Amino acid sequence: MTLDQLTPKKSATITAVGGVGALRRRLLDMGLTPGTKVTVRKVAPMGDPIELFLRGYVLTIRKEDASNIEIHGVMDV
């Protein structure tokens, strides 16, 4: 399952980060590394991007980019 499919108020653990170049590096640099727990907080009014909570801070990314991130262990928060 990928991160864009995670619905608000659910969390999961990252297993792999795909994509290439600047995007992938940016995701990694912002702390979306394998093993990190992320929560989806909400979806923007027009349905995209999404708001995430991880490593004690709030991050927003586009769904398209989130689809590069593999997750597992979905839980309710």
Next chain:
Amino acid sequence: MSILFALAGNQNSGKTTLFNRLTGSNQHVGNFPGVTVEKKEGRLLLKKDAFVVDLPGIYSLSPYTAEEVVTRDFIVKEHPDAIINIVDATNIERNLYLSLQLMELEIPMVIALNMMDEVRASGNSIKVKELSDALGVPIVPISAGKNEGIHELVDVAIKIASEKQKPKRQDFCTGEIHKAIHAIAHIIEDHAIAAGYPVRFASTKMVEGDEPMQKELKLHDNEIRLIAHITKEMEEQLHTDREAALADMRYQFIEEVCAKCVVKKGESLEQLRSEKMDRILTHKYFGIPIFLGIMLLIFILTFSVIGAPLQSLFEQGIDAATGWFSDWLTGLNVNPALHSLLIDGVCTGVGSVLSFLPLIVLLFFFLSILEDSGYMARVAFVMDKLLRKIGLSGRSFVPMLIGFGCSVPAIMATRTLSSDRDRKMTILLTPFMSCSAKLPIYGMITAAFFERQAGIVMFSIYVLGILVAVLSGLLLKKTVFKGNPVPFVMELPAYRFPAAKSVLIHMWEKGKDFIRKAFTIIFLSTIVIWFLQSFGWNFQMVEDSADSILASIGNLLAPLFIPLGFSDWKISTALITGFTAKESVVSTLTILTGATGDASLYSALQSLFTPLSALSFLAFTILYMPCVAAFAASKRELGSLKGALLTAAYQTGAAYVVALLIYQIGRLFVG
């Protein structure tokens, strides 16, 4: 000897607030050469022979964004005496990620652990001494917002700079990565020294697969092959790729350190508060209306309720000063040409531009509150989807909206956009948002030709501008700005109360910037236009402006406009004077047609245009290159005259094509 500090840190870590604390209003703002990235320099209040450069807010030292490259280059090539790394203590894990990379640059470094007031207020704490030992760099807890710990910070920074005390640790890794970094360090050592890079930093970058670094090191083929072999082996052992391996290594180290040194009971008060505020401000249904409401309020306050009276007060002041100056010159019996230059050229030209100053300062008062409070990031979040299709992100929405008021502050406001590409593209597209100075032109044309359809014509004008911006965005995305946009991966910082000092300094800086423009490029161009308008080829002043040099240039250009349906030299001349300020188009046409009032102007226009060519003229005026003040702003923000000229050329080209299409297609219908 003077000391140079580099201030580096994440976005929203309080960097600007700290910089303002360190330097007061003693700042010089410019651009890093060749890019739209802002460079601020200032002298320390607490130590007169020490200077600090504010580097852009970044999260990493990857080679992908202009901001990161500029930071790397500055630190490696300008050799600051020390780095002051500001770290947001409420968000310490992600902030330290940059710190670990900065430490590899082998420059004395101190961490300014900011927002400590919030950490304490939330009942959390950080064991500073242990953290400092674990990282091998001195750490000073501060609160830039509350002005706490600044003295201590400056003391430590000066001490490490004069003692050249480099970070004690660089090795945060073990096992395979450690092996790879050291093996590569041996291979590239000579190259790194020759290229002026710290060996450790270069080596880590090579493990990460950093292409610009590989080029700078000028490695031989066999060395490149050897490095590829080493990293391949590392990847196989770790079952992951090089970039992920290093990011993971850094974050693992940080997690371990934070587990020991950070006592966190739960989410901070600010975060809880922000979450509550976002329930309304980024609400599914209310989010967008609230944003539009806020912008509308800012517009009304800036351009009418507060701004308009201020502006007219300012105008009266300028008029009075001009009148007084004119009388004085008459009293001195100066040569009429000089009199005309000073009064009609300089005072009128610069004066009309300067009267915008209150609007600009006021607008930036509101904008810096939006920015510093953290709301601007929410605007990007809420509006992103709309602008993505033309290759921009949601943040560009604000400058574009401001463009409907005035292009100058709109272009100046692009500085806070998050990438070089977004800034350039927004600067190019913003002038298509029809600004308020063009209203007199629209008023004149609709009154003369479209009395009954005025509403629909006005509406179409605005839609046309937006449409051309959208099409241009699509076109540019596919051509000039091809390639990957900087990814939209953006922090939503906690809402915070803006520091009054930061807001004031921001207003002051923008106001100063505008005045400087008014007295340089705008000053010059008004003199040039005045000269062309008042003199003939014999360099004598002319009685009738129809005999002026400008009129003959207008004559020369007139044939160019035949395909657009308006070929009279008076029109092309008026368009040229529109460069000083758009309203001038109306006044020039009035003078050149010898009109004595509105009615006679309209009848004169009716002999110059057909309704169709009036439409094509309207389209041209909406779109063609902006006034000199906006041009100056775009030159300033782009950091290049060439860029500003290309931008203006594109806008004029687009204006020509659209007007041409309107006239030629229209002719098929009107015959």
